[in-house]
Amino acid sequence: MLLKVGELARHTGLTVRALHHYDAIGLLAPSARSEAGYRLYNAADIARLHAIQALRLLGLPLAEIGGLLGAEGGSLPTIIRRQMASLDQQIAQATALRERLGLLEQRLAEGAQPDMKDWLATLEQMSIYGRHFSPAELKSVMSNWRTVADQWPPLIADVAALMARGVPADALEVQPLAMRWMNLMGQWMDGNFDLIARWGEMYRREPVARGDDGPPAELVDYISAAMGVRMAALLRHLSTADLARLGKPPEDEWRRLAGELAALQARGVPPGDEAVQAIAREWARLFDAFTGHDPALAARLMKAMGAEPVLQAVAVVKPPARDYLLHAMALLQQKNPPPPASTP
The missing domain is CATH 1.10.1660.10 (Multidrug-efflux Transporter Regulator; Chain: A; Domain 2)
Structure with a gap:
């Protein structure tokens, strides 16, 4: 030939x-x-x-x-x-x-x-x-791929299962997977939204880039629609620069604390008890690290989570445990108020 x-x-x-x-x-x-x-x-x-x-x-x-x-x-x-x-x-x-x-x-x-x-x-x-992509970008993406590769197959399988059941992409049930997908993409691409957008565009437009074992285009479109709903909710309160500054969510630690909190609440322990206060302090420390030690960003994110059902659908702590935790954190702040802002 x-x-x-x-x-x-x-x-x-x-x-x-x-x-x-x-x-x-x-x-x-x-x-x-x-x-x-x-x-x-x-x-x-x-x-x-x-x-x-x-x-x-x-x-x-x-x-x-x-x-x-x-x-x-x-x-x-x-x-x-x-x-x-x-x-x-x-x-x-x-x-x-x-x-x-x-x-x-x-x-x-x-x-x-x-x-x-x-x-x-x-x-x-x-x-x-x-x-x-430039050689430097490809090098970064390949280096990070090793840290996320094992997490993609189960996530893709979970998304495919929802699609098979006919769950609409804008349903709240899809939001936990949309958050996992967004977090994994952010971890893979170092939080670079431009890189994420270009990778997604290439994946949709270039069948060869998907290979034989990548998720099908219809699955990517489905989860992209769900992520669009989540992004719209976030962007009503935060900028893309804010989102890029967020760290990797400490999901395992938050789940552990949420379990301990639920047990204390079930026993009727008041929010001011030292055991609950210890959880509130640890939760505040993790949230502070997640939001880059920026109180203003933390406040905007908390406001978004309180106002948007889409974001509440993926919260680790569900009502009324969320109110229980917020009460404990408010008491903690009363005991340890932030220092007054310095004046020039």
């Missing part, structure tokens, strides 16, 4: 002009030409193009790539291993790409020659990620 230059450009995401330039500098010369003089590329040419693009992603200039390929004798297994090592450090959501590279490496080690479609699919993914 031979590809014309335009066909190769469409498959790889490169421009015809770039391929012509590679030919002109002797980096990638087509193996054949048609009777009309059109460039024709075979499987070996596509394999070499894969190697060129792999080395480009490693940061090597074109002037050095030709010599390196010549020195290594076109050793594709070596180049693929180097590319995989780089991807492990630079690309977050490139799991599908990494798996393809592993398959190619394995087949090469076994003495098999990868199909042309394998090379083309890999080149296409490389091109898509490179169009949307």
